[in-house]
Amino acid sequence: MPSTSEPKIITGNANPELSAAIARRMSIHRGSRVELVKTRVERFNDGEVFVEVFENVRGEDMFILQSTSNPANDNLMELLVMADALRRSSAQRITAVIPYFGYARQDRRTKARTPITAKLVANMLVGAGIERVLTMDLHAAQIQGFFDIPVDNLYASPVFALDVAHQFKGRMDELMVVSPDVGGVARARELAKRINAPLSIVDKRREKPGEVAEMTVIGDVTDKVCIIVDDICDTAGTLCKAAETLMESGAKEVHSYITHGVLSDPACERISKSVMKSLVITDSIAATDEVRATKDIRIVPTAPIFAQAILNIWSGQSVSSLFETETLKPIYEGMYSA
Structure with a gap:
């Protein structure tokens, strides 16, 4: 059983609509209201990212919702800074929920003197204090092996x-x-x-x-x-x-x-x-x-599947069960009824 009363989610600026939808779906699944943790994610005049968390997160199971899409560098930096802020605030565990994993197309050296940037990004995420990653349809499955932490790759x-x-x-x-x-x-x-x-x-x-x-x-x-x-x-x-x-x-x-x-x-x-x-x-x-x-x-929408995956991770249940269409039917109830 989890040591905290509920999962807590925090969002960057990449896709706030999806984050809000995930929180709503989690509220429906749990039967109690799940709110996004109140934060401030801003830029200084020179473009530096600044994050301030307004709630106590000590000992909490934290989920950062942030796609590293365009602008990829800004959104990636937001994710790293949020992770650092939570780690320094004594969060129990930090999971990065990255619906779209940017830099995934740079997963191998295609010619001489080129980087493997997906591996670099993996190192940066782990270095920032992230202990688990949840994503969807990685461009290359081997990217999971770039991490020395658990990576759950959902499928669309x-x-x-x-x-x-x-x-x-x-x-x-x-x-x-x-x-x-x-x-x-x-x-x-x-x-x-x-x-x-x-x-x-x-x-x-x-x-x-x-x-x-x-x-x-x-x-x-x-x-x-x-x-x-x-x-x-x-x-x-x-x-x-x-x-x-x-x-x-x-x-x-x-x-x-x-x-x-x-x-x-x-x-x-x-x-x-x-x-x-x-x-x-x-x-x-x-x-x-x-x-x-x-x-x-x-x-x-992906909010139903991500909301259930977050709850499964928090409660120690299987994430791979969400790979089956039959499992998703009740999660997407009403959307695809006859």
């Missing part, structure tokens, strides 16, 4: 499976799950198994970073409703090109399910003009006004 695929079953009810036999590159096959296969759909791959070849030279579809997508699955959508160039290639190969429709909608310029414009009928993302990254205004983009 069970939530996406619920959404697909609801959105494509009566058309499930038409679906084809597509990986936009060979490296994402395992992620696409996971969703394909959950919805009992076949799998196809778009093989891409790059001449230089950010530029796709050629795409080839592996598998027959003729008259299929294709669902592209990936973890990150940044400028949407590869995604839109993959959708075009699928349509040229005979697909009936193309939809996309992406966990982290980075959506840097000119992503929204490209998506609006794309042959894709819809793009589904999670709220792991706070949506900009432009993203919200783009009619082809739909956002599914």
